Amino acid sequence: MSPNKLRILVLDDEPIVCKRLKPALEKLGYEVDTFTQSPEAMLQIQQSRYDIIITDLKMKEIDGMQFLSEAKKRHPQTEVIVITGFATMETAKQSFQKGVFDFIAKPFKLTEIQDVVQRAATKIRGAAA
Amino acid sequence: MLQHLKDIWNKITRAKPDLVAFPEVFEHFQELLGDHQRVMELIADLGEKSGGEYIFDRKYLIDTTEEIQNLILHMVKGLNLISSNRYLDLYSTIDRIFIPLEAELRGRLTLSREMPYVLALREAPPDRPELIGGKANALSIIVQNLSLPVPPGFVITTRAWRRFLEHNHLEERIHGWLEAWAAGEVDESHTSRQIQYSILAGVVPQVVSAEIRRQADKESFWAVRSSAFGEDGELTFAGLHDSFLNVPTKGLVKAFKQVLASLFSPESLVYRKRMGMLGEEAAMAVLVQEMVASTVSGVIHSLEASATEPDCLVIYASWGLGRTVVEGRGPVDRYVVERDSPHRLRRQEIGRKTTLSRRLAGGGEEVAPVPLEKQEQPTLSEEAIQTLVRWALSLERYFKRPQEIEWALDDAGQCWLLQSRGFLVPKATVPQSLSETCAQYPVLIQNTGGVAHAGVSAGVVCQVQSDADMNRFPEGAVLVTKYTAPWLARIVPKAAAIVAERGSVAGHLATIAREFRVPTIIGVEGATDLLEEGLEVTVDTKSRVIYAGRVKELLQYELLQTMAFEDAPEFRLLRRLLTRIAPLYLIDPAAPDFSPEGCKTAHDVLRFIHEKAVQELMDLPRFAKRFKGVQIWTLVTDIPLGLKVLDLGGGIDPAAEGSKLHPEQFRSRPMQALWSGLSEPGVWSTEPVPVDFKGLMSSFSKSWGETPGGSGTAGFNLAVINETYLNLHLHLGYHFNLIDARLEPESSRNHIYFRFVGGVTDLTRRSRRAQLLAKILSQYHFKVDTKGDLVVARVLHLPQEDMQERLKLLGRLIGFTRQLDIQLRHDEDIPEFVEAFFHQMMERLDAGDTGGKYESQ
Numbered sequence: 001m002s003p004n005k006l007r008i009l010v011l012d013d014e015p016i017v018c019k020r021l022k023p024a025l026e027k028l029g030y031e032v033d034t035f036t037q038s039p040e041a042m043l044q045i046q047q048s049r050y051d052i053i054i055t056d057l058k059m060k061e062i063d064g065m066q067f068l069s070e071a072k073k074r075h076p077q078t079e080v081i082v083i084t085g086f087a088t089m090e091t092a093k094q095s096f097q098k099g100v101f102d103f104i105a106k107p108f109k110l111t112e113i114q115d116v117v118q119r120a121a122t123k124i125r126g127a128a129a
Numbered sequence: 130m131l132q133h134l135k136d137i138w139n140k141i142t143r144a145k146p147d148l149v150a151f152p153e154v155f156e157h158f159q160e161l162l163g164d165h166q167r168v169m170e171l172i173a174d175l176g177e178k179s180g181g182e183y184i185f186d187r188k189y190l191i192d193t194t195e196e197i198q199n200l201i202l203h204m205v206k207g208l209n210l211i212s213s214n215r216y217l218d219l220y221s222t223i224d225r226i227f228i229p230l231e232a233e234l235r236g237r238l239t240l241s242r243e244m245p246y247v248l249a250l251r252e253a254p255p256d257r258p259e260l261i262g263g264k265a266n267a268l269s270i271i272v273q274n275l276s277l278p279v280p281p282g283f284v285i286t287t288r289a290w291r292r293f294l295e296h297n298h299l300e301e302r303i304h305g306w307l308e309a310w311a312a313g314e315v316d317e318s319h320t321s322r323q324i325q326y327s328i329l330a331g332v333v334p335q336v337v338s339a340e341i342r343r344q345a346d347k348e349s350f351w352a353v354r355s356s357a358f359g360e361d362g363e364l365t366f367a368g369l370h371d372s373f374l375n376v377p378t379k380g381l382v383k384a385f386k387q388v389l390a391s392l393f394s395p396e397s398l399v400y401r402k403r404m405g406m407l408g409e410e411a412a413m414a415v416l417v418q419e420m421v422a423s424t425v426s427g428v429i430h431s432l433e434a435s436a437t438e439p440d441c442l443v444i445y446a447s448w449g450l451g452r453t454v455v456e457g458r459g460p461v462d463r464y465v466v467e468r469d470s471p472h473r474l475r476r477q478e479i480g481r482k483t484t485l486s487r488r489l490a491g492g493g494e495e496v497a498p499v500p501l502e503k504q505e506q507p508t509l510s511e512e513a514i515q516t517l518v519r520w521a522l523s524l525e526r527y528f529k530r531p532q533e534i535e536w537a538l539d540d541a542g543q544c545w546l547l548q549s550r551g552f553l554v555p556k557a558t559v560p561q562s563l564s565e566t567c568a569q570y571p572v573l574i575q576n577t578g579g580v581a582h583a584g585v586s587a588g589v590v591c592q593v594q595s596d597a598d599m600n601r602f603p604e605g606a607v608l609v610t611k612y613t614a615p616w617l618a619r620i621v622p623k624a625a626a627i628v629a630e631r632g633s634v635a636g637h638l639a640t641i642a643r644e645f646r647v648p649t650i651i652g653v654e655g656a657t658d659l660l661e662e663g664l665e666v667t668v669d670t671k672s673r674v675i676y677a678g679r680v681k682e683l684l685q686y687e688l689l690q691t692m693a694f695e696d697a698p699e700f701r702l703l704r705r706l707l708t709r710i711a712p713l714y715l716i717d718p719a720a721p722d723f724s725p726e727g728c729k730t731a732h733d734v735l736r737f738i739h740e741k742a743v744q745e746l747m748d749l750p751r752f753a754k755r756f757k758g759v760q761i762w763t764l765v766t767d768i769p770l771g772l773k774v775l776d777l778g779g780g781i782d783p784a785a786e787g788s789k790l791h792p793e794q795f796r797s798r799p800m801q802a803l804w805s806g807l808s809e810p811g812v813w814s815t816e817p818v819p820v821d822f823k824g825l826m827s828s829f830s831k832s833w834g835e836t837p838g839g840s841g842t843a844g845f846n847l848a849v850i851n852e853t854y855l856n857l858h859l860h861l862g863y864h865f866n867l868i869d870a871r872l873e874p875e876s877s878r879n880h881i882y883f884r885f886v887g888g889v890t891d892l893t894r895r896s897r898r899a900q901l902l903a904k905i906l907s908q909y910h911f912k913v914d915t916k917g918d919l920v921v922a923r924v925l926h927l928p929q930e931d932m933q934e935r936l937k938l939l940g941r942l943i944g945f946t947r948q949l950d951i952q953l954r955h956d957e958d959i960p961e962f963v964e965a966f967f968h969q970m971m972e973r974l975d976a977g978d979t980g981g982k983y984e985s986q
Contacts, residue, residue, distance in 0.1 A: 014186035016699045019692060021184065024671070027686070029564050085188065107178060107185030110583070111673060 006121055007049070010034040011041040011067065012056040012083065021054065024110050025117060038062035045071050050078055052101075052120050054113070057084045057092055072099050077127070079120040083108065154746070157207040159777065161742050162854070164200045164207070166871070166878065168735055171197050172711050173635030173877070173925075179703050180634065180643050181583030181694045182670075190703060191234050197710065197731055198227050204738045211745045218725040219734065226731055230709055233702065246289040247340035250282050250418075255708065256701045260286050262356025262414035267528075267549055274645060275527060275622065277520055277546045282351070282418030283344040285385055287358060289337045290413045293389065297331035303393075310398070317395045325390040333382050341381055341417075350420040350492060351376045352547075353384040355391060358412040374450060375420050377492040388415045420488070421545045423537035425508045426451040427461065430552060431521040432468075432531040432688070439685055441465050441475060442521055446508040448499055449485030451535055451547065459483060462508050469679075470605075472518045479507050509538075516544050519604065524549045526605075526625065527646050529584065529693035567683055570667070570676040573660065574628075577653050580670045581627075581639035583694065584648030585687040587667040587679045588625035590660045593617060607668055609660045613638035613651055614910040621645050626668035628656045628675065633877070633926030637912040640711075646695055716914045716921050719886070743869075747847055747858055762790035768808065770859070772846045779852030799855035799870040799881075800848065802933040806940020859943065866943055870936060876928045883911070883939055885920040885946070897956060898946060904963050905942065909935055942966075 008030045010021050018034035025032045030052075035041035038061050045053070045067075053071050057064035068080045079101040084092045089105045101123075102116045171193055178185050205219045244260055253261055253269035261269065265284040272279045294300045303324050310320040345351065354372040371391035376384045391397065392413045427446035432439065447453040447461040454461050460480030467473045482499050489495050509517075517536060524532045533552035537545045591606040593599055599620050602608070608624040610617060613632025618641045621627070627642055627649040634651050642649040648670040660666060660675070667680040676683075694700055710731040715723055718740050728734045762774040762781065774781070774790055780797035781790060792808060795801050849856040853873045859866040867884040885902055895918030902920045903913040911922035924935060945966055 014188075016186055016697055017184055019697060020694060023690060023692065026690075027563060027672075107183045107189050109182050109580075110184060110671065111182070111580075113184070114672075 005029060005031045006051040006124065008032045008052045008054065008117070009041065009044065009050040010054045011038060011059075011064070012036065012054075013038070013059045014056070017056070017083070020110070021113065024114060028114060028118070030117070030121075038064075038067055042067060042070065045074060049075050051124050052079050052081065052117060054081045054083060054117075057082060057088065068100070077124070079124060081113070081116055081120065083113075154211050155777075157210050158742060158746055161204050161207045161211075161738070164204045165735060165739050168197055168200045168204075168731070169880070170877070171200075172732060173633075175703065175707055176640060176643075176711055177579075177581075177634050179700065179707060180581050180639070180649075181700070182580035185699065185703075187234070187699060187702070190699070190706060194227075194230055194234060194706060194710075198223065198230075201731060201734055201738070204735075204742075208738050208742050208745070211742060216725065216738075216741060219738070222725040222728050222734060226709060226728065226734065230706060233705055233709075244286060244288045245340070246286055246292065246337045247344050248284050248286060249344060250279065250284060250416075253284060256704050259358045259412060260288065260414070262287065262358050262412070262416070264354065264356040264548055264550070265414055265416045266356075268416070270527075271524070271546060271549060275523060277523075278544065279546050280352070280418040280421050282416065284356065285337070285341060285415040285417065287412040287414045289340075290389060290415075292334055292337060293331060296334040297327070299327060299331060302327060307398075311402070317398045321393050321395040321398055324393040328390040328393070329386055331386065333385065338382050341385065345378050345381055345417065348378050350488070351378070351381060351384075352418050352420050353381065353388055354416045354418075354548075355388045356414040356416040357392060358414070374452075374494050375488045375492050380492060381417065385415050385417075389413050418547075421537045421547070422488070422540050423450055423545075424448065424540050425513075426535070426537035426547075427454045427508075429517055429521045429534040429536065430531070431525040431534070432552070433465070438465065438475075440468055440681075442468055442518065444509065444514060444517055447480075447482050447485065448503065448508060449487045449497075450494055451537060452486045452494075453482070453484065455535065458486075464509060464514055466514060466518050468518075468522065472515060474511070474514060477507065479505055481505055482508075513538060513542075513544060520544075520546060522605070525688070526586065529646065529688070529695070531688060563682060563686055567674075567676065567680055570678050570680050572674055573666065573677050574653055574656065574675040576673055578628075578650040578673060579634040579652045580673065581634040581649035581651050582643045582647060583671045584626075584646065585667070585669045585671060585683060586625040586648045587665065587684055590662055590664045590666055592657055592660075592662050593620065607660070607666055609656055611657055612910045614907065615912040616907045621647055626650075626670070628653050628660060628668060630654055630656050631927060631931065632910070635877075636925050717916050717919050718884075719919070720916075739869075743849075743856055743858075746849065761788070763788055765789050765791055766808070770846055770861070772848060772859075775847065775849045777849060777851040777854070780850035780854075795850075796852060797850035797855055798853055798929075798933070799868075799872040799936055800850050800857075802872070802936035803855065803857070803868065803870075803940045806937035807943060809941060809944075861943065864943075864946070868936075868939060870932070872929055872932050872936075874929055876932075877926050879926055879929065879932050881911075881922075881924050881932060881935055881939070883920075883922045886918060897958070900956075901962055902942065902946060905938075905966060909938055911935070 008025055010018055010025075010032060011034075012018055013036050015036050018036055022032045022034050033044065035044065038059050042062055050071075053068065055064045055068055064082065068082070071078055071080060080099065081102050081104065082092055082100050083104045083106055085106050089103065093103055101120050104113055104116060175193060177183070178189070201223060205216065205223065208216050208219070248261065250265065250269050250272050253265065253273075255270070255273070256266070258266040261284040268279055269284075271277050294303075306320050306323050309315050310317060352372065352374050353376050371388055371394075373384045373387060425446055425448060427444060429445075430443045433441045433443050444464040444466065445454050445461050446464070452458065460482060462480055462482070463478040464474060465476040467475055481504050483504060484496050485499050486494050486496055520536070521532060521534055524534060528549070528551065530551040532549050534549045535547040537547055539545060586607075588605050588607040589603070590609050591598075591602050592609045593602060594610070599617070602620045602623060604623045605625045606623070608617070608620065608627045609629075610627070611630045613629045613636050615637040617638055621638070621641045622645045624647050627638075627647055629638075629649075629651045630653055632638065632651045639649060639651065648668055650668070650670045650673065664677065665679055667676040667678065667683060669676070669683065712730050713732045713736060714729045715727060715733045715736050717723060720727075723737065723740075725737065728737055760776070762776065762785070764770065764772040764774055766772075776797075780795070780800065782794040782796055785794045792804050795804060846857070846859045848858075853871055855868060855870045857866070857868045859868075865886050867882075869880075869882040871878060871880050873879060883906070885899070899915045899918050899920045903915045903922075906920070906922045907913045909924070910927075911924045913920065913922045915921075924932075927935070
């Protein structure tokens with residue numbers, strides 16, 4: 001692991017989302033771990049710190065809301081990006097006025113999420129500087 | 130806008146309170162138009178999503194399909210309300226189309242009754258590895274999309290396998306034996322023997338064997354290979370299942386069973402157990418192809434396997450049939466060739482080839498010694514090497530993974546492609562500095578345009594503006610063009626990437642680009658200036674960057690590292706859904722299959738409903754009654770059109786009074802544009818055209834009733850308009866024109882649909898005129914279909930000013946072609962008239978008013 005690589009965790013129970021996000025973000029130079037099972041991701045954030053977390057909201061078992069609260073509680077510096085179905089976008093925005101870096105509605109463009117992640121990274125690097 | 134329309138409507142109804150029928154008709158028609166627009170957008174969306182730029186999940190596919198279905202149901206209801214229930218058949222049409230779609234979405238279609246037992250490779254449906262197995266799936270794509278020479282043959286599908294199991298009551302027994310093995314009660318060789326014996330002793334059902342005989346209808350020799358689902362995909366199963374070469378026709382049914390049995394060889398059982406696939410249904414298809422009389426055969430690795438020379442590919446070759454190389458039976462020739470053009474042979478290592486595998490006269494094969502003088506002779510000529518290299522690179526470009534390719538050279542010296550599959554090269558880790566490396570290459574274009582197909586590719590820029598340019602388009606070049614003209618489709622398979630200034634990611638060319646997996650970006654203003662002819666560029670449509678030069682690090686990273694999104698199950702599912710949703714087969718409204726039964730896709734149903742709704746609206750016997758009291762304007766003009774205008778709102782100057790309308794009072798943007806062409810001086814020639822005798826006789830004997838496509842509007846024509854919409858039915862002499870257009874600031878909402886049919890003179894001449902129109906329209910980037918004397922042209926999603934220019938063109942064309950077929954005596958006249966037309970127009974056009982048309986072809 002390179003010291004200046006930012007770490008990203010992706011959680012979405014649709015495997016296609018993880019499969020496509022991982023290489024797209026790795027290509028930009030991030031270190032990416034993906035999870036399709038929320039309990040596993042939950043376990044992971046208890047052991048390891050991530051700079052950016054990208055999570056779906058609607059999932060079986062632990063839902064996204066619970067997951068990101070836990071992540072924020074552990075590491076308030078972690079930037080969280082929420083991906084959610086188009087229909088639930090407004091509710092999502094209302095529920096997370098604070099603490100979420102940005103929202104993205106599904107389906108979304110790869111370049112769209114890459115942009116958001118780059119912005120989050122700029123913020124993190126700015127804060128660290 | 131709808132509110133606006135309603136207000137206008139209220140005004141009308143208040144004025145004529147006694148009308149009942151029309152408001153309903155009108156409202157349903159309005160809703161129908163709205164639904165139509167929405168469904169078209171959803172279909173375009175689905176197409177766009179299949180290009181790889183978006184991340185979507187199954188839920189999106191389910192929701193969108195459902196929305197399309199609901200909207201179409203709503204339209205059917207509307208149409209039936211307008212037409213007093215004359216189209217109730219459409220409900221069963223919708224079921225016929227949408228029930229399989231739902232089954233697809235639930236993942237249950239593959240083995241349904243709809244699927245055949247045996248299928249010719251050439252006719253295999255796209256993306257059905259679960260039906261025909263991985264190997265046959267790849268081959269059918271190669272035959273159908275890449276047109277490489279593959280020995281002809283057919284596939285006995287997984288459905289035949291299931292039928293075989295049922296027929297012999299094998300399913301439960303096999304399951305039981307496998308369970309016993311998994312529980313450790315017996316060993317794999319015992320289990321394998323039990324299962325294989327029962328398969329070999331099974332009876333192939335009559336329906337299956339009859340189908341096999343129908344495909345193999347001649348005495349010949351065949352190669353019979355396994356094509357299991359999952360094989361050649363993520364898991365390779367390489368060499369685990371048997372192949373039988375040189376099988377005589379009469380031995381096919383037996384060979385079929387032998388291949389099925391090999392699915393349960395001890396090695397295969399162990400492999401599947403290790404991969405955790407034992408619980409899953411094994412699905413085996415069998416590929417049968419004519420034997421190639423190979424004198425040389427071998428394997429290509431499109432990337433050198435150890436990757437010590439990542440700029441090279443390697444060809445292995447030996448005398449005789451392929452087993453010598455594939456099974457590694459001794460020294461073979463090894464050719465190391467550079468991947469970059471001109472593909473220099475870097476090294477050849479000639480092995481001492483002592484044995485070869487060859488065909489036996491009655492069937493089967495044997496191993497024989499190689500004559501001494503040929504043992505150390507090279508097997509391949511420079512020419513054969515070049516052919517194989519070209520294939521390998523084009524296969525790799527298509528499948529986006531390094532490829533392992535089996536090939537053969539027959540006794541006439543022709544190369545044959547036997548199979549191609551993904552080739553596992555050890556995955557490189559992400560180079561720490563990929564983004565930094567890329568940053569060292571000059572960026573020519575960045576962050577602009579819409580992605581029609583995502584991918585990374587490199588090549589030399591070739592700008593195409595005409596037919597002549599197309600003929601010199603080199604394999605593997607980057608196509609740079611102003612418009613996504615449908616006539617460019619022919620060179621798409623050769624292109625490494627496509628960059629277009631204007632067009633639609635939902636248009637025809639984008640669809641073709643996706644079919645051939647060519648990275649494509651559309652809407653890159655200035656591309657034809659920035660990307661100069663002959664410049665080598667790397668096009669990364671995943672990140673929307675175009676670099677100068679060949680960014681080797683990026684190309685290699687993409688090839689080795691990333692998953693080809695096209696192979697993800699969601700994308701395969703989407704492509705399958707699209708085949709039942711997007712294509713338009715109903716072209717000719719006068720054809721007998723222009724009916725609910727004739728609809729094959731959702732798009733067909735949409736087309737049918739729209740056509741019939743307009744027809745109902747304009748059904749003249751009822752028209753007068755229905756529109757009694759409704760404001761119908763009469764256009765006052767020198768041009769003898771006899772045009773009546775129905776304004777749905779905002780289409781004409783509010784200050785217009787009475788019932789007479791002057792052209793300058795049009796406020797409907799598409800109508801204004803059309804009119805500007807139609808009314809140009811000289812376009813509307815009223816002078817009689819010289820008519821030769823044959824043409825004249827034909828025109829005398831022709832009666833009104835023969836004019837197809839219309840609803841017999843003797844005497845007058847009708848335009849239905851609003852501010853942004855135009856639907857025009859125009860009978861002129863013996864011609865029938867239909868234009869349906871929408872023109873809005875948001876280009877993704879714009880369309881023009883143009884139909885032209887009928888005419889004086891015999892059918893041959895009318896067909897000539899159809900060809901002439903097709904030629905002119907396609908130069909303006911319309912997607913054109915012709916059938917006899919019918920022309921249907923469509924263009925989508927161009928910016929408003931481009932659409933206006935095209936409507937203006939249609940206006941001119943309507944005038945120009947009015948009597949043209951009389952003049953078209955020979956096919957050879959067509960180019961001349963095309964020239965004449967352009968010449969005539971160019972003279973008249975102001976500078977800069979060319980609408981982006983290219984030089985004539």
